Amino acid sequence: xxxNERELQLYLQRVSDRWPVERALIGGARIDDLHGAPxxxxxxxxxxxxxxxxxxDGVPWLERVHQAGSLWxxxxxxxxxxxxxxTPPELERKxxxxxxxxxxxxxxxELTLEPV
Numbered sequence: 001x002x003x004n005e006r007e008l009q010l011y012l013q014r015v016s017d018r019w020p021v022e023r024a025l026i027g028g029a030r031i032d033d034l035h036g037a038p039x040x041x042x043x044x045x046x047x048x049x050x051x052x053x054x055x056x057d058g059v060p061w062l063e064r065v066h067q068a069g070s071l072w073x074x075x076x077x078x079x080x081x082x083x084x085x086x087t088p089p090e091l092e093r094k095x096x097x098x099x100x101x102x103x104x105x106x107x108x109x110e111l112t113l114e115p116v
Contacts, residue, residue: 003030019053027038028108030046046082052087056086065084069083
């Protein structure tokens with residue numbers, strides 16, 4: 001199954017309307033599929049999104065994740081996403097602490113907001 005790039009752009013726009021997104025990455029099983037991962041493996045989450053914004057500073061982590069996660073359109077993307085929202089210093093720590101975040105940072109796709 002392909003990636004709905006138009007919906008990814010719309011999602012990034014919706015998030016950017018709330019916070020100045022400095023970096024956005026997407027990983028997970030669907031992205032691994034696109035990069036030729038073998039089908040016989042433990043898939044894990046279909047989509048893992050890592051959003052980085054200094055605007056998250058002072059916003060409780062669960063609130064960020066809930067708000068950014070609620071902007072994801074699972075019906076358009078074909079599956080829910082596991083969303084991680086960090087400030088730049090938090091991301092540096094989480095890449096070391098959380099294997100899933102490290103994997104997205106190392107092997108995920110960088111998302112950039114295209115001009116409309």
